[in-house]
Amino acid sequence: MKNKKRFLAVFVTFLMVVSLLYGCGGKTNDPAPQTSTGSSSDASVSQPADGGEDGPFGKYAEPVTISVVKNLGQSSMEFPEGDSLEDNVWTRYYEDQFNIRFDWKWSTTLEQYDQKVNIAITSGDVPDVMKVNRTQLKMMVDNEQVYDLTELVDKYASDFTKEVLNADDGASLDSATFSGRLMAIPAIVSDLQSANVLWIRTDWLGNLGLDIPETVEDFWTVAEAFATKDPDGNGANDTYALALNKDLFGTGSVYASGEGFFNMYNSYPNIWITKDGKLAYGSIQPEAKDALAALQEMYAKGYMDPEFGVKDANKVNEDVCAGKAGMMFGNFWNMAWVNDAKVADPTVEWVPAAIPGNAKAQLSFGTTSYYVVSKDCKYPEAAFKLLNGYLDKGYGEHAEPLIYNITPEGYGPFDYPVITMEPSMKNFEAAKKVTAALESGDTSGLNAEQMNYYELCKLSLAGDHSNNNWHQLKMFGPGGSLGVVQKYWDNGNVMPDLYYGPPTPAMTEKKSTLDKLQLTDFSVIIMGAPVDDFDKFVANWLNLGGRDMTDEVNEWYANK
Incomplete structure (x- = not known):
């Protein structure tokens, strides 16, 4: 033990x-x-x-x-x-x-x-x-x-x-x-490992006779049902649809994060995308305003936790494991935090799905060290x-x-070593091979690592979800999250961060201030401030250093 x-x-x-x-x-x-x-x-x-x-x-x-x-x-x-x-x-x-x-x-x-x-x-x-x-x-x-x-x-x-x-x-x-x-x-x-998927409780969908949402309209239908139609069947009005943590985006927000929701509205916060032949910051584009308006509506209708603005990812996870939320956007590994809840109640079933609306999933530049x-x-x-x-x-x-x-x-x-690294597509390749082996029973093509994933998935399929077995199944098994993300890539449905140069002078001096401004303004809009305040945010962002940052990024882009 x-x-x-x-x-x-x-x-x-x-x-x-x-x-x-x-x-x-x-x-x-x-x-x-x-x-x-x-x-x-x-x-x-x-x-x-x-x-x-x-x-x-x-x-x-x-x-x-x-x-x-x-x-x-x-x-x-x-x-x-x-x-x-x-x-x-x-x-x-x-x-x-x-x-x-x-x-x-x-x-x-x-x-x-x-x-x-x-x-x-x-x-x-x-x-x-x-x-x-x-x-x-x-x-x-x-x-x-x-x-x-x-x-x-x-x-x-x-x-x-x-x-x-x-x-x-x-x-x-x-x-x-x-x-x-x-x-x-x-x-x-x-x-690719930074892409969001939609995690959704299919046991709740089954209780309500609904399918995994494929369009934005489907997403709203499911959200309303999860928040108002007693999806867990306990007779109490104690559930909401979308779990979202207070940090919204970024490295501190890879569980119950906001990128996937924004991507659903063709918005790509916190990364640099192309616009009119130049790099532009996704957070200040008009599509971000559309996504904020939609989140504000979700919040106003009670489809989100009214306390989301004070709950970090760990606190949100407590609600998820307690059966209060039925959907969230996040990374491929997120069920690692939910595995204990699955062990406690095997009827709980989360599955990963593509971001509704055939949206492009945004990708952060992975190499940061x-x-x-x-x-x-x-x-x-x-x-x-x-x-x-x-x-x-x-x-x-x-x-x-x-x-x-x-x-x-x-x-x-x-x-242990001072220099560590792994092949960047290793997990995606493993998911392909493990899924194929689970479906065929032929393990001859698996290496030692992949064989171990296979064995853990088999344990979960047999009902032993302990020791993160279920989490492995959710990543590497049929319909797993790594397969969902791989399909984004195969279908061209990705939006990469196009700036991967060193921090510019304006970034070094101003980016932390701009990030705080964004989080504050986005949060208050979600919780009821006028949506048109987004336009004030954009103006302030540009004047407080964002314009300089954009100029510097485009100088790099023109000369790379």
């Missing part, structure tokens, strides 16, 4: 990894699950060809030491007995394979990490390899603190590493490129060797997931 509890804790922690943002742990982070099966020995006998000392897997003739720091996530990491951050399966692999050792300068939790990185940058006490955000990367480039990796990537990145780094057609590499020079290794995250190499590093190519090894042993030809990803005892070595 202890091992199962540790496994669940580690799994949920990894599930919430986001590169969003995508730090380690926590319910408000975007997940990327990876439980797996495989060999359980601590030593690998299958190694890639090294290509000589100078190759992607080349071993230094003498030990070299790389200074590093580590973000531990929201709490300290757990290690098998005798292991530690300084001595574990990965550090031993790196020394055996590459003759690389580590000098751990410091480690800290997610809450303190950015602050400590900022201090390191300001003081000039920069380790050889460090993970930074986009703002910090720009600062270090301006300070001439980072090593130019342009000439190293072709020589030292393995073929598989190059494939992973170019999975988004080079956009992430472009975001790490300054004046034509690659100044960091982007921590690739799939944009980067690995920088200090300009003073004696062995800058070591960063690529570390990444090559991580991808190879975690996902590549020589993968041993039960050693290097999640162990049978429930430990999570996937998070």
Whole structure:
């Protein structure tokens, strides 16, 4: 039982990894699950060809030491007995394979990490390899603190590493490129994982004789019924339709979020889209006013929680699990938070559906973190060797997931190294194969990780929804959320964020103020302020820095 509890804790922690943002742990982070099966020995006998000392897997003739720091996530990491951050399966692999050792300068939790990185940058006490955000990367480039990796990537990145780094057609590499020079290794995250789906209670639909909504009109019909027609059959007027959290959009709002609702009205808040051949901010376009008017009507009619304006995602989840709401927009992994409610009442059934109205789902630019190499590093190519090894042993030809990803005892070595990354489309590929295997019974095409998802889905289908089994089914099984999101892509129904450059001067100075202005003005409109106040918001947004930000973004767009 202890091992199962540790496994669940580690799994949920990894599930919430986001590169969003995508730090380690926590319910408000975007997940990327990876439980797996495989060999359980601590030593690998299958190694890639090294290509000589100078190759992607080349071993230094003498030990070299790389200074590093580590973000531990929201709490300290757990290690098998005798292991530690300084001595574990990965550090031993790196020394055996590459003759690389580590000098751990410091480690800290997610809450303190950015602050400590900022201090390191300001003081000039920069380790050889460090993970930074986009703002910090720009600062270090301006300070001439980072090593130019342009000439190293072709020589030292393995073929598989190059494939992973170019999975988004080079956009992430472009975001790490300054004046034509690659100044960091982007921590690739799939944009697709940011897309909203509509989560809806089909047991309520069945009680009311309704179908999953396909059009905006259908959505309103279901909303009225969920709020007024006793969908749970308890004889009380205690339900509402749409769950929405107070933060509305963004990295703190990936559960019961607002993007999907706005997308339903062809509005794309918080991302840069094209308009008249230039980039324009989605939040200030006329379609956003239409979406706000619709949300105001939802609120006024009682189709939403009257207290939504004070409830964060965690509080909204309490209502969802208590059976008070029947629909919400959110990310593909959202049922991780509802799994316990499913265990408590197996009649509860949520399913993912496409955003009604054949709408385009907006995509945030997924890569928000980067690995920088200090300009003073004696062995800058070591960063690529570390990444090559991580991808190879975690996902590549020589993968041993039960050693290097999640162990049978429930430990999570996937998070131990200083450089971590996964193939951006891994989860979508797994969903295709797991769904096909569940439908056919043929598991011969599954790798170890996919086989594990298959087994968890089978448990849920047999009625055992515990240990996040049901959540796995909702992602990887037939009709799962990853399949819904994949169809957006296949059908061209996506609206990507077209700005992925570094923070502009106006963004650095004004964006936090503009974000607060947007949240305040949008919230009061939803709760009853005149819809025409949106026009005042747009004027204020432009005058308080938004116009400068737009000009700077378009200068980048014209020259990229």
